[in-house]
Amino acid sequence: MSGNGLGSCAEAGAPVRAPVGVDRVWPEASETFVATPDVQGLAERALRYLRAGYPVHFSGPAGTGKTTLAFHVASQLGRPVTLIHGDDEFGTSDLLGSDHGYRRSRVVDNFIHSVLKTEEEMKTLWTDNRLTTACRNGDTLIYDEFTRSRPEANNALLSVLGERILNLPKLRRNGEGYMEVHPEFHAIFTSNPEEYAGVHKTQDALMDRLITIRAGHYDRATEIAITAARAGIPDAAAEVIVDIVRELRSIGVNNHRPTIRACIAIGRILASSDAHARWDDPLFRLVCRDILNIDTAKVTCGGESLMPKKIDEVVRRMSASGMKRPGGRKG
Ligand SMILES: Nc1ncnc2c1ncn2[C@@H]1O[C@H](COP(=O)(O)OP(=O)(O)OP(=O)(O)O)[C@@H](O)[C@H]1O
Ligand SMILES: [Mg+2]
Known part of the structure; x- marks a missing residue:
């Protein structure tokens, strides 16, 4: 994350395109954005609430597509997007604005050569920050991972x-102390309630103003479509990878991992190494162990992790050539 809390969706081949390093962006879906009925259903619900005037909050575990969905929904509103990433070091001024430097004017009165009179006037210069700009211009605010900022x-x-109404208490020396919010201003929030590192509890009053949509992992068909699109691999290979990951999610202490990111990573490595999603491809077995082991390593027997064996067993079962998986094609 950049120091000013700004981020971007501009990773290579990202499903939503937005330029890096600018405060206001016009996101647009790229060809790798997947809009299955599962994705569309969530997007339509969110749009319905936003158009009725309510802020929407996508809440869910890591890798469930919250940020991507927020950008997609924002692009449907047809307004510029202001992006903020939650940050523990944020203060009120990071959202609203603050005094940056000052203007100094000096009058020198040297009318009588033996007398020098100078007068100085200093005015502080207020600079709006992103929330103020978004409220004034009617942007769509995406506040990603907002629970990483302190509640105050x-x-x-x-x-x-x-x-x-945006209150600008005492901070702004010039102008009025409040500002009416533009009628086109909308807000989309994301957060991860499972996260315990670096997040804060949110004040009830804020939660009470948001319509929270719980995001879980997408259905199998959507995960296959996302893996195929984002890794650039055939559907059949994406099916094998997704089935392995979904099976491993049901084992162990954390049922939210591995995520779709692991599917995409395995798919990309296969594509760039000319390897195949088959048990008889040694590279596939190794990549699966490396990428999937970390999430599930806590299952132990006699102090030894059971997961390498478990992963091998699942990979073999799901990818053995000629085997038919439920609802899937041949590996
Ligand atoms: N509809 C979609 N189409 C294409 N790719 C998607 C889609 N939804 C999610 N992805 C991909 O899945 C991965 C995870 O999505 P995303 O970053 O939006 O999840 P997240 O819930 O915001 O995760 P985190 O909580 O870790 O920030 C990303 O690589 C993203 O590009
Ligand atoms: Mg995210």
């Missing part, structure tokens, strides 16, 4: 989302 930094959102 997010207080300014309460009146924005409730009364549609």
